[in-house]
Amino acid sequence: MTTTSSPGTFYGRGFAEFYDRYGTGWTRDFAPLLAQWLSGRPGAEERLVLDLACGTGVSAQILLRAGWDVIGLDISAGMLANAAHRLAQDVETGRVVLQQAEMTTFVLDRQVRACVALEGALNHLLSEEALEQCFARVAAVLPVGGTFVFDLYEPHHFRGWHNIGVTDEPDAVIVKRGVWDEERGIGMLRFSGLFDDGSGPIRVDQTVTSRAYGADVLNALLSKAGLDPEPYPAEVPACACGRSRSGSCRTVYAATKAA
Structure with missing residues (x-):
């Protein structure tokens, strides 16, 4: 995507x-x-x-x-x-x-x-x-x-990006930090942490940008x-x-x- x-x-x-x-x-x-x-x-x-x-x-x-x-x-x-x-x-x-x-x-x-x-x-x-x-x-x-x-x-969905959230489960600890620019209609959301896919821990470090x-x-x-x-x-x-x-x-x- x-x-x-x-x-x-x-x-x-x-x-x-x-x-x-x-x-x-x-x-x-x-x-x-x-x-x-x-x-x-x-x-x-x-x-x-x-x-x-x-x-x-x-x-x-x-x-x-x-x-x-x-x-x-x-x-x-x-x-x-x-x-x-x-x-x-x-x-x-x-x-x-x-x-x-x-x-x-x-x-x-x-x-x-x-x-x-x-x-x-x-x-x-x-x-x-x-x-x-x-x-x-x-x-x-x-x-x-x-x-x-x-x-x-x-935009109502993206306003929820303007926040810090944490997914904290036995096999996943992911921090989500985002920002939403209302005037430009553009936001960024960053995911960082560790996720176990069954084969061992995987580093997640990803920034998503949307308009x-x-x-x-x-x-x-x-x-x-x-x-x-x-x-x-x-x-x-x-x-x-x-x-x-x-x-x-x-x-x-x-x-x-x-x-």
Whole structure:
């Protein structure tokens, strides 16, 4: 879930393991609902989906179980290694292909019926130019009528970064320190500590940088790329961070490739 726009978010093995345990709860709840909704879309008999910034393969695994074949793309070798382990059988049978590439420059050798990008992956793109490049690449691999779905964290979520927190468990001690710039809509969150993945302690030392975007900006950039925005009508679970009880934490966007 990374881009050259944010060098500090190239996730290594330690953070990939930590993220897989603590950072994928919302995706585990949302992806089955998303898979069901995608399966009811026109043209869904062509069941190939691009999982953009696929991370450790949690969403890909759920899409596979729902009958979709998956191309999983991420810039992080650590994330992809975790995904390859999780999806080993499906990689062997050819139902999933994992590819290391950036969200703004990736190229596929085939079209896909749908593209998804979950867990605020696109928040890691720190400029409108980078978002525009990403949307153009997505449009290039979708056929007319193909579907793009992604979620983005809202400022209310990022305000929780302006804090210091600790994950203290028998096999993990991680300190989280962050800052959120309300005026610029950009925040940084640093994770540092030790995490035991079962093979022994792993050092976690990772800085994540994200930016919030308004709906007007997103919809304009989608339209410019030839993707028609539309409301996402299906159920959206509450954000796993817990801040959604006091405000909107994330928004799910949908778009269709225009003729």
